[in-house]
Amino acid sequence: VSYSQMTYAQRGEQHSHPLVKQLFATMERKKSNLSLAADVSTKAELLGLADKVGPYVCVFKTHVDVISDFDSDLVDQLAALAAKHDFLIFEDRKFADIGNTVKLQYGGGMYRIADWAHITNCHVIPGEGIIQGLAEVGMPKGRGLLLLAEMSSKGMLATGAYTEKNVDMAIANEFVIGFIGSRRFTEERDLITMTPGVGLHASGDALGQQYRTPEMIVTENGSDIIIVGRGIYGAGKDPIAEAQRYREAGWNAYLKRLAQ
Numbered sequence: 297v298s299y300s301q302m303t304y305a306q307r308g309e310q311h312s313h314p315l316v317k318q319l320f321a322t323m324e325r326k327k328s329n330l331s332l333a334a335d336v337s338t339k340a341e342l343l344g345l346a347d348k349v350g351p352y353v354c355v356f357k358t359h360v361d362v363i364s365d366f367d368s369d370l371v372d373q374l375a376a377l378a379a380k381h382d383f384l385i386f387e388d389r390k391f392a393d394i395g396n397t398v399k400l401q402y403g404g405g406m407y408r409i410a411d412w413a414h415i416t417n418c419h420v421i422p423g424e425g426i427i428q429g430l431a432e433v434g435m436p437k438g439r440g441l442l443l444l445a446e447m448s449s450k451g452m453l454a455t456g457a458y459t460e461k462n463v464d465m466a467i468a469n470e471f472v473i474g475f476i477g478s479r480r481f482t483e484e485r486d487l488i489t490m491t492p493g494v495g496l497h498a499s500g501d502a503l504g505q506q507y508r509t510p511e512m513i514v515t516e517n518g519s520d521i522i523i524v525g526r527g528i529y530g531a532g533k534d535p536i537a538e539a540q541r542y543r544e545a546g547w548n549a550y551l552k553r554l555a556q
């Protein structure tokens with residue numbers, strides 16, 4: 297039986313990676329396969345959003361390098377909100393350098409991403425050394441890595457043999473817990489997929505973003521988690537109401553998949 301036909305709870309019970317076990321348990325508890333993409337530019341906005349939508353998401357996704365007043369208190373407070381509302385933190389860093397450099401970028405610098413982000417991601421364009429470098433920092437801390445097997449934007453180049461290479465590398469590396477992409481990629485060791493570019497209405501933006509619905513992504517394509525940004529907190533929106541709406545849409549798409 298395909299993992300797409302199993303419940304998140306069942307998958308959590310049999311998964312070998314403690315972080316993924318925790319993720320699936322959270323998803324089941326909160327009935328949420330929604331991740332918020334919090335692309336806001338100040339500490340106050342980021343924390344405010346995390347406190348408001350925290351109850352409805354399983355993963356809170358950050359781009360910490362767009363915060364103009366970043367400090368270490370921000371990540372302390374974000375970690376406290378993650379505990380309060382029961383979500384994981386995913387820093388969407390998209391590492392893309394050689395193993396030795398990404399080790400420095402992941403563990404050190406101003407952001408010290410490995411100290412607070414449960415999940416991060418990378419491009420495999422440099423080859424497998426990037427995974428090994430990140431694993432040296434993240435594995436002792438119990439973190440997990442997603443590979444960018446595809447992207448959501450128009451004309452993106454991660455296709456065909458490149459996408460397949462991502463799948464091979466994910467299967468071969470214990471530190472990898474899954475992918476960014478639009479679908480389920482493999483039945484090997486229950487690697488998860490998280491999908492950005494999800495919207496209930498808009499079809500895209502002026503800079504190449506393309507949106508698909510939760511049903512296309514979760515029911516039809518077998519992805520596990522939808523990532524939604526501006527659909528929830530965009531101009532004129534009520535983030536709590538939209539988070540509830542996307543949570544319900546994502547969860548119903550999952551229930552529909554199970555019933556197929």
Ligand code: 5FU
Pocket residue numbers: 333334335359388444446447448449476492493494505523524525526527
């Ligand atoms: F890897 C990817 C990708 O392929 N597409 C994306 O859109 C990541 N993203 C991120 O998801 C992007 O950096 C934003 O943080 C978020 C999408 O936000 P939106 O407001 O829902 O378009």
